[in-house]
Amino acid sequence: MHAPPDRDDRPASLRPPGRGAGDRGRRRAHARLRDLRSGAGARPTDRPRRPDCPCDPRVRRRRRGGPGQARDGARAGLILVGIVRRPHGTGGEVSVEPATDFLERFAAGARFLWRREEVERAVSVVTARPHGARILIRFEGVERASDARSLAGGELWVSDEDAIPPPEDFYYGHEVEGWRCEDRAGRVLGKARSVAQTAGGAMLYVDTGRSEPVPVPFVRPIVVSVEREEKRIVLDPPAGLMDL
Numbered sequence: 228m229h230a231p232p233d234r235d236d237r238p239a240s241l242r243p244p245g246r247g248a249g250d251r252g253r254r255r256a257h258a259r260l261r262d263l264r265s266g267a268g269a270r271p272t273d274r275p276r277r278p279d280c281p282c283d284p285r286v287r288r289r290r291r292g293g294p295g296q297a298r299d300g301a302r303a304g305l306i307l308v309g310i311v312r313r314p315h316g317t318g319g320e321v322s323v324e325p326a327t328d329f330l331e332r333f334a335a336g337a338r339f340l341w342r343r344e345e346v347e348r349a350v351s352v353v354t355a356r357p358h359g360a361r362i363l364i365r366f367e368g369v370e371r372a373s374d375a376r377s378l379a380g381g382e383l384w385v386s387d388e389d390a391i392p393p394p395e396d397f398y399y400g401h402e403v404e405g406w407r408c409e410d411r412a413g414r415v416l417g418k419a420r421s422v423a424q425t426a427g428g429a430m431l432y433v434d435t436g437r438s439e440p441v442p443v444p445f446v447r448p449i450v451v452s453v454e455r456e457e458k459r460i461v462l463d464p465p466a467g468l469m470d471l
Contacts, residue, residue: 236332238398315358321375321378387401406459418433
């Protein structure tokens with residue numbers, strides 16, 4: 228078993244895929260790319276890609292490491308939205324791997340906290356354009372390849388306060404941290420640590436007092452209800468799952 232992944236900007240969904248869900252996901256992906264090209268700002272009503280929907284390959288998202296591997300340096304109050312991979316060209320652009328379902332976050336004027344190990348600085352987007360599965364960004368004050376090289380390997384973070392409200396039945400992994408997990412009879416099973424997308428689908432990681440959290444498939448009917456106001460998740464896990 229693994230510890231849950233870091234705090235990123237990808238809400239997990241309890242919704243079933245349904246007929247035509249893949250087409251809707253692709254249309255939303257194309258729309259986000261058009262907005263990014265035109266410099267459109269964030270649209271809070273945009274719907275993130277559902278984890279169970281195929282996505283346009285040009286905006287597919289990849290994670291380093293296996294499911295449940297935490298990223299070093301995650302800090303309370305911050306959400307990871309991107310990773311600076313390497314410089315691109317000679318004009319100061321960098322290639323950024325998105326860690327978000329909201330690509331409009333990278334529009335011109337967006338501000339992030341750039342962090343690498345113990346070093347951090349504020350950065351502001353001047354231009355952004357799609358490039359395959361990544362985004363090419365030029366930050367304010369970064370004019371040459373040598374400047375861009377100094378940003379490689381860093382991560383882009385935003386405050387929890389800047390989180391885009393997820394649609395109904397979508398949940399951020401960090402949002403459910405500490406929520407009480409119960410069975411249908413009200414018996415406490417543990418506390419939620421995170422919800423994360425893995426190769427096997429969305430998983431809810433539950434701390435039960437053992438050394439490792441228990442991964443529970445974040446799907447109905449195993450997840451009976453998620454109650455934001457009460458900060459409670461009601462589960463109907465298969466026999467023996469919580470004893471792993």
